[in-house]
Amino acid sequence: MEKIWFHFHGGAREVGNVGCTIEKEGCEALLIDYGLAASKPPRYPSPTPPVKNAVITHAHIDHIGMAPWLVGQHGTKLHSTPLVSALSEIMWRDTYKVSSIEGYPLTWDKRDIEDSLESWIPHDHGDPFDLDGWICTLHGAGHVPGASMIELEAPGVKILWTGDIDTRMSPNVIGAKPSKCDILVMEATYAGRDHLDRVAEEDRLVERIQEVRGRGGVALIPSFASGRGQDIIKILHDKDPSLNVHYDGMGTRISKIWTDHPAYLRDPTGFERAIRWTKRVRGKSDRFKALEADVIVTTSGMLDGGPAIWYLNRLRHDSANAILLTGYQAPGSGGRSLLDTGALPIYKRMTKVELEVDQFDLSNHAGRSELLDFAMACEPRHLILFHTPDEDVDEFSALFGKNPPFEISIPINGRDLVVELDTQEANR
Numbered sequence: 001m002e003k004i005w006f007h008f009h010g011g012a013r014e015v016g017n018v019g020c021t022i023e024k025e026g027c028e029a030l031l032i033d034y035g036l037a038a039s040k041p042p043r044y045p046s047p048t049p050p051v052k053n054a055v056i057t058h059a060h061i062d063h064i065g066m067a068p069w070l071v072g073q074h075g076t077k078l079h080s081t082p083l084v085s086a087l088s089e090i091m092w093r094d095t096y097k098v099s100s101i102e103g104y105p106l107t108w109d110k111r112d113i114e115d116s117l118e119s120w121i122p123h124d125h126g127d128p129f130d131l132d133g134w135i136c137t138l139h140g141a142g143h144v145p146g147a148s149m150i151e152l153e154a155p156g157v158k159i160l161w162t163g164d165i166d167t168r169m170s171p172n173v174i175g176a177k178p179s180k181c182d183i184l185v186m187e188a189t190y191a192g193r194d195h196l197d198r199v200a201e202e203d204r205l206v207e208r209i210q211e212v213r214g215r216g217g218v219a220l221i222p223s224f225a226s227g228r229g230q231d232i233i234k235i236l237h238d239k240d241p242s243l244n245v246h247y248d249g250m251g252t253r254i255s256k257i258w259t260d261h262p263a264y265l266r267d268p269t270g271f272e273r274a275i276r277w278t279k280r281v282r283g284k285s286d287r288f289k290a291l292e293a294d295v296i297v298t299t300s301g302m303l304d305g306g307p308a309i310w311y312l313n314r315l316r317h318d319s320a321n322a323i324l325l326t327g328y329q330a331p332g333s334g335g336r337s338l339l340d341t342g343a344l345p346i347y348k349r350m351t352k353v354e355l356e357v358d359q360f361d362l363s364n365h366a367g368r369s370e371l372l373d374f375a376m377a378c379e380p381r382h383l384i385l386f387h388t389p390d391e392d393v394d395e396f397s398a399l400f401g402k403n404p405p406f407e408i409s410i411p412i413n414g415r416d417l418v419v420e421l422d423t424q425e426a427n428r
């Protein structure tokens, strides 16, 4: 009998805030991801005991936001793809800046960022490496370029940790492929619902923009800096190159790092062409010029600040303009408030915005059906569901039937989950 311990410091029965220690006799303890949840107020994973190695799935803040603490406190080595390590500096500096502006506490400081940048050990997808007893291999996770699923092998057990996954093709990355394992640890952000058809949503977005342009308006597209903004640019370039698109905010710097790592992009030449086609906003005067564009793609994706608010404050006076939301709008965010009440805070003043608002489903996470199919195709003996809304996960788990083909666990933060595997059945 092989025993494996999973200890979630965060990310169990919640979305984001991920951090989990995995232990097995004969192997050094290993940490997967160490993020935070940028909710209001933010949530943090519990402190980890000293750990030599952490494997990081991708550079979104809910997966790497607390890694500087790990390095500062324990001198932990960080393992990821080269693209994720290259993106980490922007993400950490932005987290630090936002925490100072919003006044939320961080248990790490700027010096920890410097040390963390030195602690990366990059690994390409498909190249196995040894982590004191575990053989670790990173595989493409879909989701965003450079994001990984983590395969861990030790005598008697193979674990697949999905990180954030999307099995569908998306504009800039190819979908994640299932792989046979004993224990599948799977995110289930969309345990609660299926997505609309992606291509149909992309077409609807372009049609809506053309409509807005036709009536002399500007379409403001608030987008996350790392993933969604670049998807929008690629879609618009491929479907209607006659559009005049201006690109502002942190996403422009992230795009530059993407183009430096072409191996992780679905269509590197096409992506570079699309980015060059946009007019990059570099300063105040560019911002005024952008007000004459057909489309402005910028941060923040949830209208919580950033250039999007600057633009909205000017565009809101002309009803020909429109706001096209392309991502999840969390409770408490400006975008959520706009959808629910028609008003949102602009420079701290609740302001009514009487523009057309529309929302598009362009998610980079697998939806409910894709998750079910993925889990079945991996043929695990044990399934662990994490990174999932508390209110949806039990119903989702029941979809595998009264006698599911594998044991299913829904862990709880701060408690040990022990998985016992009969070694007779192992050796797949």
Ligand SMILES: [Zn+2]
Pocket (backbone or CB within 6 Å): 058, 060, 143, 164
């Ligand atoms: Zn993510």
